[in-house]
Amino acid sequence: DTEVTQTPKHLVMGMTNKKSLKCEQHMGHRAMYWYKQKAKKPPELMFVYSYEKLSINESVPSRFSPECPNSSLLNLHLHALQPEDSALYLCASSQDTVRGGYEQYFGPGTRLTVT
Amino acid sequence: SQQGEEDPQALSIQEGENATMNCSYKTSINNLQWYRQNSGRGLVHLILIRSNEREKHSGRLRVTLDTSKKSSSLLITASRAADTASYFCAASGGSYIPTFGRGTSLIVHP
Numbered sequence: 001d002t003e004v005t006q007t008p009k010h011l012v013m014g015m016t017n018k019k020s021l022k023c024e025q026h027m028g029h030r031a032m033y034w035y036k037q038k039a040k041k042p043p044e045l046m047f048v049y050s051y052e053k054l055s056i057n058e059s060v061p062s063r064f065s066p067e068c069p070n071s072s073l074l075n076l077h078l079h080a081l082q083p084e085d086s087a088l089y090l091c092a093s094s095q096d097t098v099r100g101g102y103e104q105y106f107g108p109g110t111r112l113t114v115t
Numbered sequence: 116s117q118q119g120e121e122d123p124q125a126l127s128i129q130e131g132e133n134a135t136m137n138c139s140y141k142t143s144i145n146n147l148q149w150y151r152q153n154s155g156r157g158l159v160h161l162i163l164i165r166s167n168e169r170e171k172h173s174g175r176l177r178v179t180l181d182t183s184k185k186s187s188s189l190l191i192t193a194s195r196a197a198d199t200a201s202y203f204c205a206a207s208g209g210s211y212i213p214t215f216g217r218g219t220s221l222i223v224h225p
Contacts, residue, residue: 041217042215042216042218044215045214048212056210056212090157090158092158097210101148103163104148104158104160105160106157106158106159106160107157108156111155
């Protein structure tokens with residue numbers, strides 16, 4: 001199984017809502033990532049988890065809160081978002097981050113709209 | 116930043132033609148990867164080339180790396196309409212975390 005799944009596919013939320021994005025992989029990968037992608041732009045790294053510990057936070061606002069409950073799951077909790085946070089949120093995983101540079105497997109993304 | 120910069124930003128060709136995309140980066144890298152993204156969907160990994168490699172092939176794809184010029188190219192031979200997508204290079208330095216360039220939008224006309 002070389003698939004990364006993400007739920008939901010689409011999400012519309014108001015600025016006062018609290019919601020969560022979910023990501024799952026069963027490839028035994030020990031690194032998982034959250035990216036944000038605006039239209040016609042490259043993915044921007046938000047967070048990296050390595051062996052279930054947060055290893056990189058690219059100065060992301062606190063209204064985005066990542067969580068890695070176990071080695072297969074990655075969540076992104078959203079609270080008090082702004083309209084400019086509307087984007088495609090991509091989850092990815094790789095075998096490891098630091099040894100040899102492994103390819104990333106991406107999920108299909110969650111299209112988030114903040115109203 | 117290791118960010119790659121693709122060139123051209125957009126490329127329009129006829130089916131059967133070859134498509135070449137270039138990527139330049141700023142500092143030393145450990146590896147460089149190429150990804151494809153169909154409109155509004157997740158990225159698909161195409162090829163990883165390490166800093167000690169000069170060329171790699173995968174099916175109709177050929178990637179070259181010139182570390183002296185800090186550049187890489189992706190060649191798609193005998194293109195098909197299904198190759199229509201955005202293509203990103205991602206360069207990895209000491210942290211091994213790839214940083215994506217702005218991408219090349221490829222349109223292949225049937």
